[in-house]
Structure formats: C-alpha cells, structure tokens
Amino acid sequence: MGRLRNAKIHVERAIKQKKIFMIQGRYPVIRCLLRRRGWVEKKMVHHLGTTLLLPHKDLDSSVMGDSDTTEDEDEDEDEAFRLPQLFEFDDLLEFDDLHGTHALMSRMVRNEIPYFIWTTRRDVLDCRFLSKDQMINHYARAGSFTTKVGLCLNLRNLPWFDEADADSFFPRCYRLGAEDDKKAFIEDFWLTAARNVLKLVVKSEWKSYSIQAKEEEAPGAKKTVMCQKHGHKGLRCVRTPKHREAAGDKQPKKQEKKPVTVSPEFVDEALCACEEHLNSVAHVDIDKDVEAPLYLSPEGWSLFLQRYYQVVHEGAELRYLDTQVQRCEDILQQLRAVVPQMDMEGDRNIWIVKPGAKSRGRGIMCMDHLEEILKLVDGYPMMMKDCKWVVQKYIEQPLLIFGTKFDLRQWFLVTDWNPLTVWFYRDSYIRFSTQPFSLKNLDNSVHLCNNSIQKHLENSCHRHPLLPSDNMWSSQKFQAHLQEMGAPNAWSTIIVPGMKAAVIHALQTSQDTVQSRKASFELYGADFVFGEDFQPWLIEINASPTMAPSTAVTARLCAGVQADTLRVVIDRRLDRSCDTGAFELIYKQVRWLGPGSTQGGLPIVELRALRSHKPGSSHGPATVTGYSPFTPLSLHFPICKVDIL
Incomplete structure (x- = not known):
C-alpha cells in the first residue's frame, strides 16, 4: 500500500x-x-x-x-543492449523498473x-x-537539409543568405533526375577530366626531376626520362603506375607488348578546354551561344574521355612537350582561384553515386566512368523521374590516419528557427574504414565509413596496428593525434570553425522551408570528411542520429549528448544560466517579424560565431551572417554586428 x-x-x-x-x-x-x-x-x-x-x-x-528520406541511416543497434556495462554516469541506468x-x-x-x-x-x-x-x-519539413536531394538544392541558394560559397565546404553535387542538373554534371565530369590531364603533366614533371636526380647519383644509369628514343626532342612522357609496372626494371623473359601512347595533341585539347572554362568564368565569352558545347562537341568529349581512361586507368603513356608544362602550371594556378575544390578532387575523376530514397549507406557506389554512372541511374526510371539519384564529387585526397580513411560525426541542436538558434556539441567521434585507403579499389569497404556498412566487415590484416579494433576514436583522441603529427592548432583554428560555418550555412538556406514550432527542438548529426589541409567537407546531415552504444566511445558520447540535450531544452527553460554541458551556443539571430509587422525595421544581425578564425586565413569566413528565413533583406533593413554569447 x-x-x-x-x-x-x-x-x-x-x-x-x-x-x-x-x-x-x-x-x-x-x-x-x-x-x-x-x-x-x-x-x-x-x-x-x-x-x-x-x-x-x-x-x-x-x-x-540517421535520416535521408527515411530519416534513418544506421541500423538498429540496441537489440543486444550493452549500455549498462559501458556507461559511466553513476546509477543512471536504473530504468528496468524491477518493482513495477x-x-x-x-x-x-x-x-x-x-x-x-x-x-x-x-x-x-x-x-x-x-x-x-x-x-x-x-x-x-526538415528534409531541405537532412536529405541528399534537399541539401544539394538548398546550398545553391547560400549567396542569398550569406557571403559564402558552398563549394568551399560542400563537394559538388547534382540531381541526375533533373535534366539541367544532369547536363551540368556531364560538363563538370568533362572539365574535371581536362583539369586532371594538366595535373598529370605537372605531377609527372616534378617526378621527372626527382627521378633524374636519383639516376644521376647512380653510376651507369640513364640521365634522362625524355622520350628521345622516339625521335622527338623535348618530348616527355607521363608514366602511370600500370605502365611502369609493365616496363619494370626486371629483364623480360619475352618481348613486352608495346604500350599504348597518347599524343601531345591530347594535352592541347585539355589546355584549350580549361582556358575556355576560365574565359566563361570571367565572362569573356559573353557573346557565345549559351547552348554551345564546351570547346569540344559531345562526340569530341566522348573521344577525349576514352583517351583519358587509357591514361588514368589502363596505363597508357601520355606524351607532352616541354612547352606545354608551363602552360599547364599557369592554367592550373588560374583555375585554383575559381575552383575551390581543386586540391581535394584529385586526378582520377571519382564520383559517389547516391540513391536519395535509401539510407544507411545502402545503394551508394563510387564510380569513375561517366558512361557507367549514366547507365546505372538510367536503369531506374522511377527514381530518375522523382530526381532521387544524386551524384557528388568524391574527395580523392582526404586526410588519412595511418593510411586509412575516416569521417567525423558532429552533433548540433536547433532549438528555434525564428530566430535561428544553434547549439554545437564540443565532443564528437570519428569512424574508420576497415580497409586501407586506395583509389584503385572503389569498394565501399574502403571509402564508406558508415558503421552500418563497416560493422559487417572484418578489419584488414594490412591496417596499421595503432588503429582501434572497434574503428572509432573520440574527438579528444583525434586531437591528440593531430598534436603528434605536428598540427596542434588544426582542430581549433581550421576544423572546428569550418564545421560550425558549414552547419550554420546549411541551416540558413533551409529556414524558409522548415516548419518552425516554438515548443520543438531537434538534435542532428552532421558527417564530415577532411582534406589534407584539414579543411572540413560536409557530406550530409542526419535527423534522428543514432544513439546506439555500438562501441565504448559511442556508449559514453551518445549518453552525454542526450543528457546535455535535456539540459538545454528542459533545464534552461527554468534557469537561463544553467549548465548546458558540452553544448555551446554558436548562433542566434534577431527574430524577424515580417515586413507587415508593426515592429518592422528590425535590424539583421551579423553574429561573430567563429571568433577563433584568424584574419587573412583561407579556411572559411571569420563571421557568419544571420539573415531572415526568407529573401535577402539587406536591401530593406540595416545591418548591425554583435558578438555572440
């Protein structure tokens, strides 16, 4: 009783x-x-x-x-509930209700x-x-940034909301079911291939100097890598790994098959295509028919790609002239100013194809042949009709840890959409692939770090022994690794400010589509991959991020973020000065009441959310501008600047 x-x-x-x-x-x-x-x-x-x-x-x-259209990425992982053995809060899990x-x-x-x-x-x-x-x-209606298609579309509107370029933090992305997007992707693939040819020439030239220096040190060795054996003075060759292997140092037992060669005219075509692209960006070609193809006709580009595949994938020998080297270097330098993703895109033209109607990494493929990509998506007419297929540039030069790819799961909390109010969680975790990184192997086990995929695979015996067996690190462990590799400030000056900016920009562009409700809140999980320069690249944002205690790292961190979420959304309602745990308020707009409001003329506020940014740095903006959730209002209202809490 x-x-x-x-x-x-x-x-x-x-x-x-x-x-x-x-x-x-x-x-x-x-x-x-x-x-x-x-x-x-x-x-x-x-x-x-x-x-x-x-x-x-x-x-x-x-x-x-985690979500896409199904608002779910990771599989259910709490069937065998392990949290009581891993969780560190005192007596927190006395939830079994033993006495009823x-x-x-x-x-x-x-x-x-x-x-x-x-x-x-x-x-x-x-x-x-x-x-x-x-x-x-x-x-x-949060699918405007928690779905692949939504994020792809909405980030294109970022210039209307802020002085920022989505290409500086979000890999190029296209909807293959939309005709305009499909055409833009095909042209992007062509131009990327042309840039890659220039990169191969420049890279080969630097390797030539290195090889020549080593050969000069070896007695009796050849002192040139120029293709003078073909009778062309000043003619050089790009020797791909497959070609070098075929023509290796070992004496052949029988006559080797003569390798396929690609002439310097191919390099000229790539140079002209890149020059025309630069003219297009500079509006030099303003009188040109907008429907005209890029330099080459579609048929010409098809032939160009076939030779490109021969060089990059089949080991063909690319010949180029001394006079072309400097042109390649000059044009690449100019392109770097207008193509923010030059350094991360590599030279193999790999793209990641994502079916927008699926989640948990299902159906995702890495591909490097345009014809195969188009054939794949054309095989699903219903998905094409609904614009469900998304193709995104793969980050070919990611930051690796012990030769292995990883991504980072970053939580953030939205407690209001008008004014937009964003909380950033200071703790996060990284997920490793089970296989060593390689661009020659496009299998998902190498390139997708999604735990839903990796948990079914065994760790490669070729992985570095210092990698964790459960394939996860906390952000603290990651920071310690950065310290050991000689980049102690990368986390605080590049990675965190870049992630904050990317999250805020994604939310800014979605304000006019999300249905705001004052008593609602939502915890999201953003996934990032980093370039070799530590620049964070936003891959996707997930609604309902998994809270499964799949490892000791996630058992601790997932419990912590849930506890701190309640501090923000419940405790802070009663006490505005209460402890919010690891959540940091990074962005809050002044509420916009609309042009018809009696309180019209309310200023827009530029919030200095990223105060750790150093002036003059090229790693993202120092401030993040908070506009209204609708059209740009800077033409109607004054702008003022305030520091965030």
Whole structure:
C-alpha cells in the first residue's frame, strides 16, 4: 500500500507540474534522466489515433538511426543492449523498473497529455494536433537539409543568405533526375577530366626531376626520362603506375607488348578546354551561344574521355612537350582561384553515386566512368523521374590516419528557427574504414565509413596496428593525434570553425522551408570528411542520429549528448544560466517579424560565431551572417554586428 500511495502522490505532482513524457522505443538515457527530474512516462501505443499518431508505423525500434528520406541511416543497434556495462554516469541506468513502480505510474497517466515527446521519426506524430506547451524532438519539413536531394538544392541558394560559397565546404553535387542538373554534371565530369590531364603533366614533371636526380647519383644509369628514343626532342612522357609496372626494371623473359601512347595533341585539347572554362568564368565569352558545347562537341568529349581512361586507368603513356608544362602550371594556378575544390578532387575523376530514397549507406557506389554512372541511374526510371539519384564529387585526397580513411560525426541542436538558434556539441567521434585507403579499389569497404556498412566487415590484416579494433576514436583522441603529427592548432583554428560555418550555412538556406514550432527542438548529426589541409567537407546531415552504444566511445558520447540535450531544452527553460554541458551556443539571430509587422525595421544581425578564425586565413569566413528565413533583406533593413554569447 505504501508503494501505491507514494506512486499516486508522485503522479499527482507530475500532472500538476505538466511533467508527463512519452518516448518511442527504448532510449534508456532519456527515460532515466526524465524520471530523475520527476517526470512520469505515458506509454506510447500503436492505436493512439490520427490526432496524435499516424497509423501503421513501426514503434518498436529504439535506435532508428540517421535520416535521408527515411530519416534513418544506421541500423538498429540496441537489440543486444550493452549500455549498462559501458556507461559511466553513476546509477543512471536504473530504468528496468524491477518493482513495477514506473509501470504502475504509467497506467495512472494513460489518459493524460504528454508534455515532452521523444520519437525516432518526426512523421509518427501529427504536430498539428499538439498544444503549444507540448515539446517534441522534431521539426516538420526538415528534409531541405537532412536529405541528399534537399541539401544539394538548398546550398545553391547560400549567396542569398550569406557571403559564402558552398563549394568551399560542400563537394559538388547534382540531381541526375533533373535534366539541367544532369547536363551540368556531364560538363563538370568533362572539365574535371581536362583539369586532371594538366595535373598529370605537372605531377609527372616534378617526378621527372626527382627521378633524374636519383639516376644521376647512380653510376651507369640513364640521365634522362625524355622520350628521345622516339625521335622527338623535348618530348616527355607521363608514366602511370600500370605502365611502369609493365616496363619494370626486371629483364623480360619475352618481348613486352608495346604500350599504348597518347599524343601531345591530347594535352592541347585539355589546355584549350580549361582556358575556355576560365574565359566563361570571367565572362569573356559573353557573346557565345549559351547552348554551345564546351570547346569540344559531345562526340569530341566522348573521344577525349576514352583517351583519358587509357591514361588514368589502363596505363597508357601520355606524351607532352616541354612547352606545354608551363602552360599547364599557369592554367592550373588560374583555375585554383575559381575552383575551390581543386586540391581535394584529385586526378582520377571519382564520383559517389547516391540513391536519395535509401539510407544507411545502402545503394551508394563510387564510380569513375561517366558512361557507367549514366547507365546505372538510367536503369531506374522511377527514381530518375522523382530526381532521387544524386551524384557528388568524391574527395580523392582526404586526410588519412595511418593510411586509412575516416569521417567525423558532429552533433548540433536547433532549438528555434525564428530566430535561428544553434547549439554545437564540443565532443564528437570519428569512424574508420576497415580497409586501407586506395583509389584503385572503389569498394565501399574502403571509402564508406558508415558503421552500418563497416560493422559487417572484418578489419584488414594490412591496417596499421595503432588503429582501434572497434574503428572509432573520440574527438579528444583525434586531437591528440593531430598534436603528434605536428598540427596542434588544426582542430581549433581550421576544423572546428569550418564545421560550425558549414552547419550554420546549411541551416540558413533551409529556414524558409522548415516548419518552425516554438515548443520543438531537434538534435542532428552532421558527417564530415577532411582534406589534407584539414579543411572540413560536409557530406550530409542526419535527423534522428543514432544513439546506439555500438562501441565504448559511442556508449559514453551518445549518453552525454542526450543528457546535455535535456539540459538545454528542459533545464534552461527554468534557469537561463544553467549548465548546458558540452553544448555551446554558436548562433542566434534577431527574430524577424515580417515586413507587415508593426515592429518592422528590425535590424539583421551579423553574429561573430567563429571568433577563433584568424584574419587573412583561407579556411572559411571569420563571421557568419544571420539573415531572415526568407529573401535577402539587406536591401530593406540595416545591418548591425554583435558578438555572440
């Protein structure tokens, strides 16, 4: 009887204080922390009706993972629940309700209104029927930045919201189901191939000097790598790895097959295509027909690509003249000023093809032949019709750790869309591939660090022994590694400011599409890959990021981010000065009430969110400008600058 009386008193207090919560799935950390705050759970059931719950949704999973159109990337990973052995908070996981007290209280509040709702997906609830004081952990219509297609489209509008270029932090991306995008991608592939030819010439020239210096040190060795054996003075060759292997130092047992050669005219074509691109960017060709092809006809480009494939993939010998080397260097230097992704795009023209209707890394492929990419997507006419196929430039020169690719999962929290209010989590984790990095092997096991893919694979025996067996590091371990490799300031001066800027820019361009609701909030997970210069590149943003304790690293960090989320969205409502844990407020706009408001003329605010940025650095803007969630208003309202908290 004492237990029943105490439960009844607790329930009455919770009802009076509006501390009734409802959770879809397990989420033991959220559940336990709410109970510690005096909240009582109302069990979520399948038949709540259309006023609260859309029918026929699966509610059994606790860790649905990350989103695309399905708002889910990682697979359910809490079937074998391991958190009690890994979690470090004292007694936090006493949620099993051994005495049935919580179940008893849940029955008592079964007809009460929940004032805090946590679900794995937004569409299990119809937010239109929620009252203003009911909190929920999702915003409607957030697909403008949590889907591959949405992010691809919306970041193109960034110049309307800020003085920034999305190409400086988001790899080039196209929708293959949209005719204009498809055409733009094909032209991009052509021009990238042309740039790569110039890169191969310059790279080969530098290697030639290196080889020549070594050969001069060796007695009796040849002192030139020029192709004078063909009778052309000043003619040089690009020797690809496959060609060098075929013509190696070992004496052949039989006559080797003569390698395929590509003439210097091929380099001239690449030079002319790049020069025309530069003229186009500079508007020198303003009188040219906009429908005219780029330098070559489509048929000419097809032949160009065939020779390009021969050189890059089949080991053909590319010949070039001494006079072409300086032209290649000069044009590449000019291109670097107008193509922000020159350094990361490599020279093999690899693109990553993503089916926008799938998630958890399913259906993603790395490809380096234009014809194969178009053939693949044309084989799915319904997906093409709905513009579901997305193709994105692959980062061919990523930052590696012990020769292995990795990406970083970065959490951030949005607590309001008008004014846009963004919290950035100071802790994050990186995920390693199970295989050593190689551009010659395009298998997903090498290039996709998604845990949904990698967890089914065994670590390669060729990996470095210092890599973790569970393929995860905390951001603290990553920072220690940067210190050891001689880049102690890369994290604070390049990586973090760049990630903050990318997140804010992605949200800025989505403000006019996301359905703002004052009692809502949402935790997102952004995935980044870094260039060799430590520049962060945003790959995607996930709604409902997985909270599964798949490793010791995620067990600690996922529990921590859930705990700190509650500090921000619940505790801070009562105490604005409360501890927000590892969350840092990085961006907050002045609320815009609209041109018809009696309080019109409200200034736009430029928030100095990235104060660690050093003036003159080329690694992103020092400030992030916060515009209204609609059209650019700088023509109508004054701009002022304030420092963020």
